[in-house]
Each structure stands twice: as C-alpha cells, then as structure tokens.
Amino acid sequence: MTDTSPPLFVRRRLRQGRDRLATVLVTAGGIGVILALLAIGVFLVVEVVPLFWATGATQVVSPETLWSPLAGGDDSVGHRWDPTASLVEGESPRVSLVPLAWGTLEAAAWALLIAVPLALGAASHSALFMSSRLRSHLKPTLELMEALPGVVIGFVAGLVLAPWVERHLADVLAMLLLLVPGLLLAGSLWSCLPPRLQQVMPLGWAGLWLLPWLLLMVVVAQALSPWLEAWAFDGDLRHWLEARLGLDIAVRNAMIVGMAMGFAVMPSVYALAEDALSGVPRSLAEGAQALGATRWQTLWRVVLPAASPGIFSAVMIGAGRAVGETMIVLMASGNAALMTWNPLDGLRSLAATIAIELPEAGPGGPHYRLLLLAALLLFVFTFLVNTLAELVRTRLRRRYRRLGGGA
C-alpha cells in the first residue's frame, strides 16, 4: 500500500491546496451572503424611493400619510390601511403603515408570551431533571414539530381552533385558570407521596405520568365551565365581555394567532435553549447542590444565568421568526387592519399584507411600492432584532465566561 501513496511533500502540497480552496470557498460564500443581503436592501430602497419623489405619472405619497392618523369627518378617523380606495378630491390616501406594524408586533408579542415560558420551562426540565431516556425520545419529537409547515398550522388555527375557541370561550378560560394551579397541586401531591410510589413515578419521568393528570384537569375544567360562566359572568361569557368590558370578540383574533404562532415558534426556542442549558458544565450545578442549594436554587441562580447568552439568542430567534411568519397570521388573524389592545380583536401583519396584496398590485404602481415599503420595514425589523440579539449575546457571554457558561 505504501508504494502507491504519493511522497510526503506532494501530500502536503495537496493538503495545503485543499485548505486554500476551502478558505476561498468559505470566504466567497460569506461575502456572497452579505452581498445578497445588501442587494435585497438596495433593491427595496430603490423601488420604494419613487413613492416619495416621483418622476412621472406615479402618485406621490408624502411621508406623513404613512405615519399620521386621518382626521376625517364621519367614523373614519385614525390610522387606515386601504390602499385601493378610490379617493375623492382633496382626501389624503389611506395608506398608514402603522396598523400593519402594530399588528406584526402584537402578533409576535402574543406568540412569544405563550411560547417562551413553555419552551424555557420545558428546556430547563429536560436539560436538568428529565431522565436521559425520555429526553432522547422527546427532543427529536419536538424538533419534528418544528418541521410542521406554517400553512398547516395556520389552516388548523383559522378553520378549526378559532371557531372552537369562540364557541367554548368559557371552557378555555376555565382551562387557563385551572392548569397552572393544577400543576402546582400535582407537584405538592407528589412530594407527599410515600417513597415507594415516588420510585414508581420518578421526577425524571414526570413528562409521562403528568399526562393523565393534565387530561383530568381538562375534563374538570370542561365540567366546571358552565358553573363558572353562570356564577361569574351572568351565564354568558361573550355577552358579559361585551356588556361589561366593551370587548368585542372576533372569531379570528390576536389570541388565536398567538397560540398558533406560539406553537410554531416553541420548538426552535426549546431546541436552542435546551442546547444552551445542557452546555452548562455539570460541575457548576453539582457544586451548587453540594453546597446545599436546592434544585430550584441551582436552576435559578446558577444554571440559568450561565446559559443566559444562549437562552437569549433562542428567544430572539423565536422573535425573528414570529415577526416574519406569514401564513399563520394570514389564515388565523382575520387580516383586519385594526389597532387595539384587545387580544380578542383581529389584526393584520406586514408579512400577511404583502403576501395577500402583492400578487394583485400592478408592478411600478403606488400600491406595489407601498407594499415594498412594508417589506423594507419588515426587513429593518428583523435586522434590528437580530443585531440586538447578537449584541446582547456577546455582552452576556463576556460576563459569564468566567463561569464557563455555554454557547
């Protein structure tokens, strides 16, 4: 065999050549990505500019109309997005991007509010407490969840979940009220169990034996909800909300979007946070426990801070996905360009507006350019989120480097 292989200096040359080739390719790839990003930004800016400084027949839009509310007569005051309206002489165009930006951020906020606590809770549990056998099954399953296309989630949310929630609002409320205390109750009941039973149901397998308990909670909530509705809400929750709080319920609303998009964002947040948490050296946690810290103290004071750079970037990746997510918002939000704090109202996001209107906007027209401006805004949003994430992450990482903390 030895006589067929080339002499040493040839092999070294070859290896150097390969190294150089790889370096060139990687550098070229990196530069290519940056150039592509720049090109997209430049394209958007170039396409948007004629909206403000037109050189021909295109209608010019003044920047104020994009941000300031209308002060019309009748009912139509406030911010309006109605780009295809045929305007009467002297009326300003109804092209405020504010409700769209609002809708985007509101949807992302609800999604994160739902996804982040669940994902971080799950990640801490599976990184620190879960039995490794269960974890080796659970993690791939959750990552499979990430592969579910947004269209499918949006379809289910908009056509199945939304009408169901609207009809069973009291059930949903009862479940929300019952699940958290129910889980706490499960925890304290477990610590009261005799040690033999505790061995049958170890903490590391809580993910499995809690399932029947959760199902029981759901059944109890459903049984309790008519009683709850009769006692606290005069027998009809929807009517009560409208009469007492002036809350108007839309079937497709911000809550539904939050749930669906939370479901979509959760797996990636979980996966990244779990990696960060299990990257924290075992010695740290063991040291803390050896010094007498409880599990909770270890998690809260030692492991979480040490993994915070990774956790933060996990949350930010989730935020980036939630801001840019299109199909779920499009199908589950009702696309009503409203600006309210009511989570039971519809909303309309930038991405959904672009998806729904761009195919029918004539290229070069003001509507088309407005949509590209919306795209530019979306681009800036995600760019800011990612830059902020990176900045904070490097900051945190420097601070916790001494601890040997992760990712």
Place this chain on the structure above:
Amino acid sequence: MPAAPRHCLVFWLLLAPLSVLPAQAQEVAGTLGTMGSDTMAGLMLRWGEALTRQYPGIRLQLQASGSASAPPALVAGTTRLGPMSRPMNEAELQAFIERHGYPPRELAVARDALVVVVHRHNPLESLERPELDAIFSDSRRCGAGEGVHRWQQLGLDRPAGRIRLHGRNAASGTHGLFRQLGLCDGYFRPEVNEHPGSAAVVAAVAEDPRAIGYAGLNHLTPGVKALALRDADGKRHLPDPEAVQRGDYALSRNLYLYLNLPPGESLPAAERAFLDMVLSPDGQSIVEELGFVALLERRRLHQRRELGLDEAGR
C-alpha cells in the same frame, strides 16, 4: 379531426402568413397564454379543456393571479388575452393605448354576481343598498344616515351583538367590485376580515351566526343564505339567473376577456377558435355549469357578429 404529423404542422405554420385563405385554419395549433382574474380561473380552465378537445394542437396556458395582473401583461405584450372580472379602469386603458396606439378589445363572456351572505339561521332576508353600505363602510356614500354596527339596528332581535364582517382581500376583483357597487366607492371599515378567497369568506360566515360577508355567486354553500337586495322601489331581487342577466340585481357584473387586437386585423387562428368556443352555446353552458350566469342571447350573438365569427366557414 386526426392529428397531423409534426412536420406537417410546421409546414402549415410557415404557410399561414402567406395564406390567402381566411384565417380559419384546418389545423390550429399553438399555446394561448392568458393572465388575469382568479375568479375566472375555473372558467378559463374548462374553456381551455373544451378547446383542446376540439383542436388537439391548442393549449391554453393560464396564470390566474387577479384581475389587476391582466392589464400590465397586455401592455407588456406577454399575453394577448386577459380575463378580468371587472372593466379596465381609465389608467389601465391609457397605459395600453400609450403602448399600442389602440384600445384593447373588450368582450363580455359571462355574467357574475356578488352575493351578500349570512348564516343559514339568520332571520334577515333582504337589505337595501344604503343599509349594506352602512354595515360595511364607514363613509356611507350610498346615503345611509348612520353606521349599522349591531343586528338590532336592522330591526332584528337575534342574533345578538355586533355584526361581524367578512370580505375579500384588497386588490381582488371581488373587493373592488363590492366597493364600487355596494359601497358607492366608499371606504371599507377596518374591522372587515379580509380572506384570500371567496370560499374562505363563505366558510367563515357559515360557522358564525353573527357574521355577514360578500362573495362571488358561484361560492354559495348550504351553510349560508344569500340575501335579496331591495331596489329603490322596494322590490326584492334575489341573485337568481334572470335578475343577474338583466342586471336587476344590484351587485351583478360582466366577466370580461380583454384582447390585444389591432384595429382592422382579423383574429389569429388560435384566438379565433377560442372565442368561437367561448361565445358558442357550448361555451355558455360551461359558464352555467360553474355557477356563473350565461350572457343574454342577444348580447352573445351581437358579439359574435362584431368579431366576425360567423362569417367565413363556420
């Protein structure tokens, strides 16, 4: 008609411009590219199939991304046939004339109507146009006194609560048409849920007793009820075929094909075959099969004469 060998087709195509015969070729072949209305997508598809059965050499290529996509494609010359669910507006016509020097040929090929639908259990039967406007718009240009937000304002005791509004997305032909015919060119309320298709609007209304929505006529399902519209004399008109054909029903419209045809020139063979089929009784029965309404006979024959379809040969 037996399919000719390929070299024969090429021969015919080469010969066609020199031909002293009228344009009706025995072997019509080629691809008809069309771009436009998604409302008419099913219709164009079925017409295309019928055409291919008749002339195996012709293929109809269909890109259905909305009526507004037809004029730019016609102007740019990427297509010669543009299906549109609304007439071209002034700006679109001007752009076409600027580029080509003549206006596009407009053909009405079918009648369609928008229906206003409510849940099947909703007691409402009919609306006046100002009421419709007061429900959907905040400009009330059709003359209503005040906005209608709740079912009680229409004199109904149920369903209780606010009216939930559903409609098509901005920039769709249906949205534009409803704005024009239903809102007197006014402004939609921002509360209107915008759906990417008429079927989605109908599905949303079918599941919610408090909802009202507008959609294309051919999307009616048993889950919803189409409302009659009262005219100025208080006469009710349901969106039935006769009322839609005659235009008594206020929310009815033509579906158009726009054709890039220089004045004085006769139709190219493939287009001719297509329009001949569309404006034939067979073509119009396809219209009815798909839930649209056929043209008035008078109108159909008039357009055939105008295009010279009944002269030479057929």
